[in-house]
Amino acid sequence: MTTDSPLIIALDYPSLDAALCMADRLDPERCRVKVGKELFTRSGPNVLEALHGRGFEVFLDLKFHDIPNTVAAAVLSAAELGVWMVNVHASGGARMMQAARERLDQEGLETHLIAVTVLTSMTQEELAATGVDADLEAHVERLARLARNSGMDGVVCSARESAMLKRACGEDFLKVTPGIRPSFAQAGDQRRIMTPREAIDAGSTHLVIGRPVTQAEDPMAALAAIEQELAAG
Numbered sequence: 001m002t003t004d005s006p007l008i009i010a011l012d013y014p015s016l017d018a019a020l021c022m023a024d025r026l027d028p029e030r031c032r033v034k035v036g037k038e039l040f041t042r043s044g045p046n047v048l049e050a051l052h053g054r055g056f057e058v059f060l061d062l063k064f065h066d067i068p069n070t071v072a073a074a075v076l077s078a079a080e081l082g083v084w085m086v087n088v089h090a091s092g093g094a095r096m097m098q099a100a101r102e103r104l105d106q107e108g109l110e111t112h113l114i115a116v117t118v119l120t121s122m123t124q125e126e127l128a129a130t131g132v133d134a135d136l137e138a139h140v141e142r143l144a145r146l147a148r149n150s151g152m153d154g155v156v157c158s159a160r161e162s163a164m165l166k167r168a169c170g171e172d173f174l175k176v177t178p179g180i181r182p183s184f185a186q187a188g189d190q191r192r193i194m195t196p197r198e199a200i201d202a203g204s205t206h207l208v209i210g211r212p213v214t215q216a217e218d219p220m221a222a223l224a225a226i227e228q229e230l231a232a233g
């Protein structure tokens with residue numbers, strides 16, 4: 001089943017049962033779901049089969065970052081599991097991203113392939129501590145341009161960078177933005193945040209939302225509030 005909704009709910013749970021319990025409350029016509037490192041490491045491809053069986057399109061968020069041959073093979077394995085979207089780290093470089101793109105194209109697979117720019121949990125100071133002296137936004141732009149020129153369909157970035165990337169890389173280039181925090185939610189470990197409405201207005205194409213829904217006292221009410229905020233736009 002496919003959906004027009006920009007919402008991707010991050011199923012960050014420690015077990016298959018817990019993740020499916022939430023998935024069973026969600027509607028694949030109203031959102032996609034994301035499987036990340038914790039859940040996939042615990043449950044493996046079974047979780048994808050279970051979510052696909054329930055009609056969800058799945059973003060497999062494993063952020064591959066390795067030598068080109070290894071990343072290309074990993075991206076192919078993910079795509080062959082039928083996921084809707086998979087990602088790599090743009091800082092793995094052009095050759096790595098191109099290898100992944102070529103492997104998918106060779107096999108005729110249409111899985112969306114995107115690249116992480118700078119994690120939404122990072123600040124300018126934290127980026128500098130890794131040895132990157134550039135302004136954070138300029139670094140995101142540089143990585144996004146590299147990703148686009150290496151054949152990526154889009155990037156993971158903060159919604160704070162979506163407007164800039166819309167200008168730099170075009171409207172069709174996907175801007176998948178975690179770090180979404182409705183007014184009722186805590187920032188937690190996220191640093192570059194925006195509300196759902198602000199993110200869409202800035203040009204985000206997809207909003208990744210985890211704890212504001214999954215850890216809410218009433219997850220369905222939290223999701224409904226987010227949908228209302230977007231509809232009110």
Ligand SMILES: O=c1ccn([C@@H]2O[C@H](COP(=O)(O)O)[C@@H](O)[C@H]2O)c(=O)[nH]1
Nearest residue numbers: 010036118119120178179208209210211
């Ligand atoms: O830069 C990034 C890349 C990925 N993520 C992932 O998105 C979700 C966000 O969850 P929240 O609970 O809404 O913070 C999570 O799975 C991260 O691994 C990100 O936050 N930032």
